[in-house]
Amino acid sequence: xxxxxxxxxxxxxxxxxxxxxxxxxxxxxxxxxxxxxxxxxxxxxxxxxxxxxxxxxxxxxxxxxxxxxxxxxxxxxxxxxxxxxxxxxxxxxxxxxxxxxxxxxxxxxxxxxxxxxxxxxxxxxxxxxxxxxxxxxxxxxxxxxxxxxxxxxxxxxxxxxxxxxxxxxxxxxxxxxxxxxxxxxxxxxxxxxxx
Amino acid sequence: xxxxxxxxxxxxxxxxxxxxxxxxxxxxxxxxxxxxxxxxxxxxxxxxxxxxxxxxxxxxxxxxxxxxxxxxxxxxxxxxxxxxxxxxxxxxxxxxxx
Numbered sequence: 001x002x003x004x005x006x007x008x009x010x011x012x013x014x015x016x017x018x019x020x021x022x023x024x025x026x027x028x029x030x031x032x033x034x035x036x037x038x039x040x041x042x043x044x045x046x047x048x049x050x051x052x053x054x055x056x057x058x059x060x061x062x063x064x065x066x067x068x069x070x071x072x073x074x075x076x077x078x079x080x081x082x083x084x085x086x087x088x089x090x091x092x093x094x095x096x097x098x099x100x101x102x103x104x105x106x107x108x109x110x111x112x113x114x115x116x117x118x119x120x121x122x123x124x125x126x127x128x129x130x131x132x133x134x135x136x137x138x139x140x141x142x143x144x145x146x147x148x149x150x151x152x153x154x155x156x157x158x159x160x161x162x163x164x165x166x167x168x169x170x171x172x173x174x175x176x177x178x179x180x181x182x183x184x185x186x187x188x189x190x191x192x193x194x195x
Numbered sequence: 196x197x198x199x200x201x202x203x204x205x206x207x208x209x210x211x212x213x214x215x216x217x218x219x220x221x222x223x224x225x226x227x228x229x230x231x232x233x234x235x236x237x238x239x240x241x242x243x244x245x246x247x248x249x250x251x252x253x254x255x256x257x258x259x260x261x262x263x264x265x266x267x268x269x270x271x272x273x274x275x276x277x278x279x280x281x282x283x284x285x286x287x288x289x290x291x292x293x
Contacts, residue, residue, distance in 0.1 A: 134206070156254065
């Protein structure tokens with residue numbers, strides 16, 4: 001595989017920033033997963049695709065719109081009817097799915113180079129994200145593992161909650177740097193650390 | 196204005212794109228019935244009240260939706276997936292054949 005260069009490289013400054021005298025309430029990082037895939041099932045084939053995802057990744061998808069789960073290394077969530085985002089720390093997930101998702105079940109699209117994964121964690125993560133997106137980030141409405149697709153000023157974003165106060169945001173690679181800068185500005189007032 | 200997407204739940208109207216009047220019926224692509232094409236392109240009911248509309252949740256799950264919106268109050272009384280709708284299914288089949 002070619003070595004991947006992060007679009008955030010010129011602006012990602014490790015350290016504490018903003019108003020952190022009273023503590024750091026936000027931790028920002030780029031997770032750089034090796035594989036980001038989009039799987040889509042033909043109408044009526046959703047159950048088969050969900051079982052393929054369980055076989056390949058070992059992750060069981062809960063019922064319901066936007067349901068998902070994560071085990072730390074691998075994550076999966078639904079973002080549209082019959083469509084799922086699957087993420088793996090390791091590269092090569094596409095070849096594992098290529099044979100398993102037959103043309104009768106649906107399609108596999110490799111987005112590993114097309115998306116940038118940004119992790120926002122900390123006690124103020126919900127609060128900072130609520131400044132960006134008009135969706136409910138409270139834990140009962142947005143449980144751990146669940147995914148949401150939404151937009152911030154026409155920048156399409158898929159968000160998965162991977163912890164009680166941790167979210168992974170997937171944005172287009174070409175918008176990632178501008179989105180990252182906006183995220184830094186929004187985190188300034190609560191104090192943030194870039195890792 | 197909020198539109199309750201059947202997949203994503205209530206979302207701001209900014210996430211949606213209006214795709215036009217939901218009452219019109221597209222003629223078969225090969226049709227040479229000019230009256231039917233004229234009606235499809237130009238004729239609108241323009242009601243003061245409930246109106247059938249097609250919207251796309253373009254800033255979300257990207258599903259096409261069949262929405263009933265009151266043009267006086269902006270109240271949304273129903274939202275369903277446009278998929279499975281017999282009109283769009285027929286259109287899809289016709290497109291496949293030609």
